[in-house]
Amino acid sequence: MGFKRKKGDGEGEEMESEVSGRPSFNTAERRNVILPSMIKNKDKRAKVYAKQKHEKKVEKQKKIKARDAAEKQALELGEEPPQKMVPKTIENTREADETVCRPDDEELFADIDADEFNPVLRREVTPKVLITTCRFNSTRGPAFISELQSVIPNSDYRKRGTYDLKKIVEYAKKKDYTSLIVVHTNRREPDALLIIGLPNGPTAHFKLSNLVLRKDIKNHGNPTSHEPELVLNNFTTRLGNRVGRFFQSLFPQEPNFRGRRVVTFHNQRDFIFFRHHRYIFDVKEDKQSGAKGKDGVAKERVKPRLQECGPSFTLKLVTLQHGTFDTKGGEFEWVHKPEMDTSRRRFFL
Template sequence: MAGKRKKSDGEEGGGGEDEPVIKKEKTKKEILPSMIKNKDKRSEIHAKLQHQKKLDKRKRAKARDAAIKRALELGEEPPAPKIPRTIENTREFDETVCMPDDEELFAGNDADEFSSIMNRERTPKILITTCRFNSTRGPAFISELLSVIPNAHYYKRGTYDLKKIVEYANNKEFTSIIVVHTNRREPDALLVMTLPNGPTAHFKLSNLVLRKDIKNHGNPTSHEPELILHGFTTRLGHRVGRLFQSLFPQDPDFHGRRVVTFHNQRDFIFFRHHRYVFETKETKQTDSKGTKTKDAKDKVSQEKIKARLQECGPKFTLKLISLQNGTFDTKGGEYEWVHKPEMDTSRRRFFL
């Protein structure tokens, strides 16, 4: 027919035998579960995708374990373990992060407000009081703080102004003041003040769980606890950590097996109080095949000592609101650091 076009040399059957035949295949567009309007079908597709992800993850884990086992058998170095990507290890760069060789930081520790307690020149003596309008859980929380912090004393607030309390505490040689603020019958803030020259830290308190509400809790002894501070990496965090450290004596009694922990994570400070418990368990000796021996002479029990933690309580979470120079002053006080809403520009920006 006249209307038909002749095949060129490069087309199929036209003499270009050495050249491969190229056929354009239409790529199928991937269908996501969110693109499906039917709810039942969308749930079914989503469940299948999640199941396939689990299978792939399990397959990768088995391959990784096999590679490690093969490397150990051949005497080679096993592959490096993968580090999960978290908000903590992807935090924004902060130039105030303390380095181990920061000589200026350690030189400043000998001249700050906490140096006399850290050098054991003064013994910590803590005054604990409340706001003017106390709540029902406030006294219970304070009584547990008295059992946690050694050499702590409770004084009823009454109608006294906070400046009068600071003056009285200085005359009685107290080293710190803790004010428990309550709102709607619940403790919601802590004011920690170092005497005589400050600083004063204001914390928001949340997630308070008293000792009686903790399952299988332990009762603390009168031994001076061991203090653990973790996650205070910046200059501000270092200063807040020393503030907490100044509340406790610097010579813990390890025989009491008491541990007080301040763990900073994403600028939330988690407080925990534990005791070490050592348990002795007897296990019957078995032969090489894994069966228990029947001979009475061979029935030798082996004692194994296992250590575990028993929570004593209370437990709560703190978040730093402000750090003020000197003692508490709402009108003319100068602040070292104040948290503002406009500072929360990223989930990966931390200050402690």
């Protein structure tokens, strides 16, 4: 005849923890720990959650004050302040890449001096861009092309019709265009950009996503005809440097800063975010006490801000090809393949 052990005094729970290998809590300890998810009443659960959240906030503020006091004390004593904790991100823990550009890389500067974009970037040639579409246009395609023309100076649009792309390339060469942009569509929506450098290439194929037109941006601004300032961020590798110079060759190298226009290509984790802004300078009265001049008139201060003009979209490099567009005999500099995405911390641009 066997006897069963009762679990009233917590002995059964201890035996269960020995078998499972997990840390055990007796009944008294479990009663002291109250989790919001254990409370069935909604109002009580909300109060407990709010209390715990407030306690965490107070504890965080105490840590910040203690850190600031330690830094202040170290500065007063002439000592080095305690090292700040830097959070680990995917960007600052990226895998080491041998192709990252160095300031003393003579081979890189030699390649830059001999590349296809050098005449435009040295202002020997004025950039002139031809924009066209694939054979089947989309609903938002014309609006997107119109906004691209407002972003890129010296750009013209021509209907594709039934012409082959190679014939369009030859036509653009004869008309002294320096670049050709083809807007590709799928299911009546722009989904890719093909940018061809003329007359000798290269050809870059980008996947296009997250397109937001100007009319869909809240409180958007209308761009002027001034030549924009160009900002390129985080193109750190040799491939990224080449792609950045490709974008740079689309724009004149003499920005008109009076127009306060800024075009940004920001690379983050190999996604290139495009944004178009204007600087706005608002003049406001300084409401601080004692901010009046000798005449008793309130002082004014200038507050700068950015106003988005649109469009905004995201690009992802798919291929980079030597020379102009050639699907059969073209030689590719770089091709993105699924097997290359082995790590979230491996980037190519």
